[in-house]
Amino acid sequence: MDHDSRKIPSPLAMKAISDDIAQKYAPKHASSITxxxxxxxxxxxxxxxxxxxxxxxxxxxxxxxxxxxxxxxxxxxxxxxxxxxxxxxxxxxxxxxxxxxxxxxxxxxxxxxxxxxxxxxxxxxxxxxxxxxxxPQARMAVTSVQETAKERIIRHRVGPARPSTEAIYDESLIDAQIKRTLAEKNLHKIRALLPVPPSITKQSKIYDEMKIDAAIQAVLRQRGINVSLEASTKSVTDRKEKSPSGLGMNSSRP
Amino acid sequence: MNKGLLCLVLHAHLPYVCHPEAGDFLEERWLFEAMTECYLPLLQVFDRLQEDRIPFRLSLSLSPTLMTMLADEFLQGKYVAHVQGLIGLAEKEVVRTKADPAMHKLARFYRRFLAETLQVYQERYQGDLLSAFKKHQQAGNLELLTTAATHGFLPLLSISETAVRNQVRIGLQTFESYFGRPPQGFWLPECGYYPGLESVLQEAGIGYFFVDTHGILHASQRPRHGIYEPLDCGNGVMAFGRDRESSRQVWSAQEGYPGDFDYREYYRDIGFDLDLAYLAPYLPEGKIRVNTGIKYYRVTGGDQQKAIYEPQKAREKARLHAMDFLQKRQRQIEKLSRAMAIPPVVVAPYDAELFGHWWFEGPVWLEAVLRQAAGDPGGLQLGACSDYLKVFPDHPVATPSASSWGDQGYSSFWINDTNDWIYPLLHKAESELEAAACQWRDKQLHAWLERALNQAARSLLLAQGSDWPFIMQSGTTVDYAYKRITDHLARFNYLMDAIKNHRIDERYLLALETMDAIFPGLDFRDYCP
Structure with a gap:
């Protein structure tokens, strides 16, 4: 694209050419085929x-x-x-x-x-x-499939969607809820969600994320529940919380 | 590698915005703002570390459109004029704020910052930022990567493999033309992946790429170590997953560092706060309010009245946040390494423009992270994904799941009722170009015809950028995004019409080549499937 700079149209001429093309050759959705x-x-x-x-x-x-x-x-x-x-x-x-x-x-x-x-x-x-x-596969979810008088049993859902009548919990939301609940010393709430290991039923004064993770994972393993403790994808991909590529500069506009 | 590796990955991208047909073009300021607040500060961070003999290693992806703009002499000249204008405004602010010591101190801070920016740009880098990045690549500090030619969102272009292949190939060609060698890794625009893309990447010689967390967790075989070990896509191309925890600490508006009350408030800029008549000489057309980069307030928090920004206090906070980040990563890696058979790799990718532009103190934070990590040789090890693959080349085989790092994690941000009208047009144009490429590929062509076919491919590539549907959905500068996509498609239609009728206005062709002067090495023949 090396051109004789003397031949390059002036900015005004380029603008006129751009406008002319935009007007005469605007894209159309019309199609001659089905x-x-x-x-x-x-x-x-x-x-x-x-x-x-x-x-x-x-x-x-x-x-x-x-x-x-x-x-x-x-x-x-x-x-x-x-x-x-x-x-x-x-x-x-x-x-x-x-x-x-x-x-x-x-x-x-x-x-x-x-x-x-x-x-x-x-x-x-x-x-x-x-x-x-x-x-694609939907984000993994934990489904409450059975409820006894005293506690719910949580089972990992894999594969096709279940009927919409079933309550579906996102594992990451559960994780977030567990941690939030523990941190806020409202342990009674967690019982509705998951069987709680005795070791963490007492209020912990210091919020130790690693200990909580380990305790929860232990009880999940013990019960054969294949759930990983991860944060919600949405919380880190929500556009309000990031400046996705290319948008970075756009918000600088009025 | 002791217990694991932390890979910091910055992705720098802006859409191609270069308007030689206009004077002070509003959207060109996107580039200028990013240069002043992000790219130059980051380079200065790297320079300081090198001068202090601090070893560091991280990855930086530079998009082909950004590379082209940074190397463009026309934009370089405009940038200098832009910063000179801001220095004039800062001078005026120093006078205006004399009665207010705190504001006055900040005004002098901005005057110094802008004067230094201009000096560094002109004298140290001679206006050539790509060479400055290259210097750090050659020193081994930076692993440079690139992305698709115009940052096309590949899952929605994949209706034509040729479209995807050319986005990848032309992106790599552009990178090689500036850096002399191909990159090992590839940044998928918006981390947009679909099964099968790895074949195109392999064909292009790419060793690895990145996907969002669920791309790995929902792979065809659930990986044994989750996102902390790459996946072999079955053809030797590796997929690394984004670590949510380290992302959230930096990205999240609620929990992330940038929301700290001591940091500079992005949304209070004198471009919107002061009297229009006072600002007029520094605004586009003398009347359009824009960000100037001169901001006097800090985040403050809650509904309180915004307090004055204190740069020193903010820098100290950034250093504390750096320490916190490293401690958390260290704990994370120690915890993971106990459960894993091989050392874990924690991949923390961010948009580069977060550092400095959105989060003014981001470069200070990054510098502190790199310094503190280097100061503890037995501690956390920073590196690039290629470093990890050199030591651990074999990994479980599985196909990642279709995914992106956009809102909701898939393609919905780029195809919804605000922007879905573009896809029939883009796909139709692609199909026309492919037919023309096959028709003319083996023929002796007049010079103008060859140029017209190449320019048609440039027009299509520019229309394919993910930025336009993104802007339409996000609701900012929608008119500009609409105009860009329809203008590029109109230019494509004009060129195809000229090719079909064997008649072109040389002036028109030259004007289009000047306005869309990108990808000089492109060959339309590559569009024949």
Missing amino acids: EIVILPVDPYHLHAYWALDGEKMSLLDDGKAGELILRVHWLPEAEREAASSKLWFDIPVAPFPKRKQVTVPVDATWYVAEIGLRDAHHQFTPFACSNIIHV
Whole structure:
């Protein structure tokens, strides 16, 4: 990119060129092809966007042909084709704005989506099939699955999500709660959450994080509970608490 | 390595903001503020340690866009004018605050600080900060790393592996052009990882990268030592996990050091506090309020009226916090080493701009950490991840989980209803460029056509930066982010149209090459999958 500096347009001319291009060549969402693309957002969400060619759009004009449907297939066993999927759900979508965030029921698995038309007889005609994506595993959680009269038994949850009726505790929140509770000398609260080892049932005057960790881990090991004591990811990744790359300077603006 | 290794990693990045078509361009101040408050102070920390023969070792990632801006003579000249303007404002402040001894003392502090900044920049570094970093790399003090070309958020570009490959490859080319050799490690923009990315990194010759904590903890096989041992991604490329505890101590607004009441308050700047007419000569267009860097108050705390900043007291607090940080890491490593078969590695990555810009005392803290660590040879050992891999090359094999260090830990910050409209446009442009690259790759091309194809690739790369969707979501300078992304895509469309029609206005092409003068070694042919 070594150029004769005498030929470089003046700042004013460059500004005019930039404005001219911005006006005449502004990006447009119009597409002459029909397609659908999906992107993983987080363990329980994917983002879909699609484009329909003129012919497909015309089918939607009067609504008589049916309604536009986003069909999301779950591919649980490394099935990598929509056709082989037996598990799906439909979401009616409007032709515009041609994109949608979709909540998916299961983390750590594969999905594929189709955009198409569903007629009055519930016959689905796909227009296009998306790429296949994998949504990541959700943060590990501890699930209360059983409650006796005296205490709860906490079990480590691994794998697919449990029904929403179950209470799900984030391990890091439990950890934070345990430490906070101990530090604040409110030990009675912890009993509702975890069986407490006798060694730490007495109030400790000095908050010793290491001793507390060790005691809690001992009782967890003893009970065969596979839980690690870690701080919440969110507490250190929340954007309010950090200046993520590139943003560092932006807040300097009014 | 005694009981373990602490790896401090700073990631320095700013989006490419260079506007030769404009005079005093507001967003160029992002770079100038970071140079004054962060990059120059950090370099001075490294210089002082070296002069005092204090051994130190940490990692610094420099993004390709930042490297390009730091090396840009046009921006270097603008920076000098910017600091000269601030010195003028500081002079005026010295006069204005005469009746208030505490404020007056601070005004003189800023006048001295800014004058020294300019002197160091011009005389010691000759305006060339990259060479100053290189000197410390060659001395073994710094392990320099880099990141993707325009800091593209790779999980959302991965619909095209070619897009990801070029973000990585062009980033590495840029680094090599300034530092003469490729880096061993790679900073994934926003720690954004997806399974499969390790293949692209391996192909590019990268030895290791970083992911957020849950990227390791939720790997395909739960690692035996959690985040305190890297994972081999199955192809020899290692993934290191961020340590939450050391991050939280520095990052967290509630628990972290920067929120200490004695530290300087970032949000009270005379650019917003004083009369507009008084400030006018130093503001963009004489009327747009901006941060000047002259700040008279400390955090103070609670709802109390802000108290006057006391630099000496703040520096002392930073040294205490450094001691606290090291003690906690020492305890952490001792505890871990008792449970682990090999010495643990604790990786503590931060945005470099936190040090000095957001947390004014950050460089003092860092210097104290490095000095105190060096002063206790039997204590904590600081190093780079490559040092750890040299001693311990073999690690458990597993694939990390898709993750990022952004809010919620995945991709939602970069794709949501504030910014999702950009992805169809970016993906479509990528696809067009790939088709054009394949069409023209093996043909004899007119010089202008070759230039136009290369410039189209630059336009696309600049549109792909993670900064634009980030800004849209965070709600600051949204108009600028919107304009940047649509301008780059419009330039891309113009160039593709010209290529398709075999007709281009030479003046237009030259103007685009001047306005987006980045990645001179780029070859459009690399976009043919």
